Amino acid sequence: MNYTKILKEIKEEVEPLFKKGKVADYIPALKRVNPSHFAMSLQLFDGTTYDIGDTNTKFSIQSISKIFTYTMAISLKEKELYKHVGHEPSGNPFNSLVQLEYENGIPRNPFINAGAIVITDILASKYKDKTFDKILDFIRRVSNNKKIDFDKEVDDSEAEFGFRNIALVNMMKSFKNIANKTDDVMDIYFKQCSISMNTKELSKSALYLANHGVDPITKERFLSESQAKRLNSLMLTCGHYDASGDFAYRVGLPGKSGVGGGIVAIVPELMSICVWSPGLNSKGNSLVGTKALELFTTKTGLSIF
Numbered sequence: 001m002n003y004t005k006i007l008k009e010i011k012e013e014v015e016p017l018f019k020k021g022k023v024a025d026y027i028p029a030l031k032r033v034n035p036s037h038f039a040m041s042l043q044l045f046d047g048t049t050y051d052i053g054d055t056n057t058k059f060s061i062q063s064i065s066k067i068f069t070y071t072m073a074i075s076l077k078e079k080e081l082y083k084h085v086g087h088e089p090s091g092n093p094f095n096s097l098v099q100l101e102y103e104n105g106i107p108r109n110p111f112i113n114a115g116a117i118v119i120t121d122i123l124a125s126k127y128k129d130k131t132f133d134k135i136l137d138f139i140r141r142v143s144n145n146k147k148i149d150f151d152k153e154v155d156d157s158e159a160e161f162g163f164r165n166i167a168l169v170n171m172m173k174s175f176k177n178i179a180n181k182t183d184d185v186m187d188i189y190f191k192q193c194s195i196s197m198n199t200k201e202l203s204k205s206a207l208y209l210a211n212h213g214v215d216p217i218t219k220e221r222f223l224s225e226s227q228a229k230r231l232n233s234l235m236l237t238c239g240h241y242d243a244s245g246d247f248a249y250r251v252g253l254p255g256k257s258g259v260g261g262g263i264v265a266i267v268p269e270l271m272s273i274c275v276w277s278p279g280l281n282s283k284g285n286s287l288v289g290t291k292a293l294e295l296f297t298t299k300t301g302l303s304i305f
């Protein structure tokens with residue numbers, strides 16, 4: 001497969017769409033990002049990579065961090081987890097409060113904000129004041145890169161304007177689904193959202209998910225085969241909030257998006273992919289990123305279906 005040629009074609013075909021998306025504007029630190037950025041990286045099992053666009057530019061990984069915190073939590077206490085968070089698509093926006101109220105503070109899945117906050121709380125019960133260091137350390141291990149860090153400006157902005165997230169954690173606390181102090185949990189959650197990475201680093205970080213839980217390059221195991229199956233299934237059904245069905249329909253791969261405009265997707269037993277373009281569609285997923293992945297699976301035939 002001539003991936004270099006395919007990436008070039010994709011870039012040309014998505015360029016007219018750059019102005020169509022809307023950069024996340026819920027915090028000033030993201031509102032400033034130039035919507036014309038585009039980057040796409042493919043990471044194969046033998047270490048070969050293919051890159052196009054601004055692949056060295058870091059962006060805010062935001063909700064993509066949820067796949068890494070869920071990996072950590074599922075390895076800690078999987079059965080216990082299901083009492084606190086489900087595994088059904090929510091059919092609602094990522095920061096919705098409504099469903100959480102009538103479902104007694106148990107979020108539908110770990111990839112909407114409420115579910116990810118519960119996962120952070122579970123990690124906080126185990127790792128106490130070392131929790132964020134543990135998360136960062138885990139992401140440094142999956143990316144095999146000790147330099148990964150968070151962006152202080154984004155973190156401050158998340159904390160200053162995180163009213164809905166603070167409402168979510170308080171609502172869950174009222175249903176006794178949060179064990180730790182809400183401020184402590186949110187401090188960690190905002191930091192994990194603020195981790196900065198580029199598409200090369202993120203595609204590398206998701207490679208273990210394409211290989212049944214084991215990084216095929218370093219041979220390190222991060223999940224059991226069954227756990228990797230379950231996490232990938234969650235990405236397919238819940239990775240794009242209330243547009244998860246649309247993403248699966250158009251792209252046909254497990255994927256996870258973030259409001260920073262990044263999307264990670266995996267082709268089982270072959271590669272992991274990261275695409276970044278900050279302009280979002282109305283559901284908070286990268287508009288160009290989704291299109292680029294749709295073009296990728298259409299041109300290569302590499303979807304899971």
Ligand code: GLN
Pocket residue numbers: 061062063064094095113158165193257258259260284
């Ligand atoms: N920081 C964002 C929030 O909490 C993360 C959501 C996302 O990336 N979809 O609202």
